[in-house]
Amino acid sequence: MKKVTLLAILVLCMSAGTLWAQEKIVVGGSGGLRDEMEDMAKAYMSKRPSDTVEVLPDSMSTTGGIEGTKAGRLTIGLVVRPPLDHEKGRLVYRAVARRPVGVGVHKSIPVSNFSESQICDIFSGRINSWRDVGGGELKIVVLTRKQLDDANTQTMRNQMACFKDLKVSPEAVVLIRGGEVLDAIDRRPGTVGIVSVSTGFSGRENINAVAIAGMAPSADAVQNGKYKYVNETGVVTLGEPQGLAKRFLEFVASLEGQKILARNGQVAVR
Numbered sequence: 001m002k003k004v005t006l007l008a009i010l011v012l013c014m015s016a017g018t019l020w021a022q023e024k025i026v027v028g029g030s031g032g033l034r035d036e037m038e039d040m041a042k043a044y045m046s047k048r049p050s051d052t053v054e055v056l057p058d059s060m061s062t063t064g065g066i067e068g069t070k071a072g073r074l075t076i077g078l079v080v081r082p083p084l085d086h087e088k089g090r091l092v093y094r095a096v097a098r099r100p101v102g103v104g105v106h107k108s109i110p111v112s113n114f115s116e117s118q119i120c121d122i123f124s125g126r127i128n129s130w131r132d133v134g135g136g137e138l139k140i141v142v143l144t145r146k147q148l149d150d151a152n153t154q155t156m157r158n159q160m161a162c163f164k165d166l167k168v169s170p171e172a173v174v175l176i177r178g179g180e181v182l183d184a185i186d187r188r189p190g191t192v193g194i195v196s197v198s199t200g201f202s203g204r205e206n207i208n209a210v211a212i213a214g215m216a217p218s219a220d221a222v223q224n225g226k227y228k229y230v231n232e233t234g235v236v237t238l239g240e241p242q243g244l245a246k247r248f249l250e251f252v253a254s255l256e257g258q259k260i261l262a263r264n265g266q267v268a269v270r
Contacts, residue, residue, distance in 0.1 A: 028077065059177050100217035100227055101197065116162055144194075152194045219265050
């Protein structure tokens with residue numbers, strides 16, 4: 001009887017050890033880091049197959065990342081700004097990268113540079129034809145975001161004097177998520193929107209991010225400080241990260257993680 005009991009205890013301990021060795025975390029929030037985190041998760045799990053890092057496929061904005069983490073639905077929330085004072089609670093924020101924000105147009109529009117005044121005139125509706133900025137005969141269709149915490153637009157307001165108090169054209173098409181702005185530009189010639197700039201725009205091949213005042217929105221220009229329209233992307237956790245969350249974020253900050261960020265047009269925060 002004792003032998004059977006001892007064997008049962010050993011089996012239970014081995015099973016518990018297997019369960020304890022397997023961990024899972026859920027990552028989600030703003031689309032500003034989603035693609036990079038998906039690449040990070042794949043690279044991390046290839047090295048640690050007993051760990052599971054699930055990156056939710058849909059963007060839910062910075063507010064969604066913050067509230068989802070506070071509610072326990074997310075282990076790691078993706079954000080494009082630090083939590084505001086009334087949002088903080090027990091949240092711990094860490095910056096991950098910086099990414100250029102720019103003006104996206106369809107590649108069929110033959111423009112490669114805007115002055116700041118042209119950008120403000122376009123988004124206010126004072127310029128409503130591409131002909132007026134050397135871009136052909138199409139009507140300009142301005143795209144804007146409904147989200148109050150749209151960090152891309154806020155970056156422009158903070159860094160571009162004429163955009164600070166600008167009222168966006170009443171004819172602008174209002175969308176919810178950044179991905180919807182990218183989809184619209186990719187599919188509809190004539191559209192223009194403020195976007196997070198990445199090397200491949202998540203496979204959307206018809207988007208071009210124009211230079212502003214002669215400076216292209218590249219990672220190199222962000223790194224050397226020549227391009228000033230920049231978002232800081234980061235993550236939040238409920239308290240200091242532990243276990244798998246800690247190991248995964250250490251991987252994000254590693255040299256391999258920095259290379260993944262660079263491939264996606266982001267500059268790692270060291």
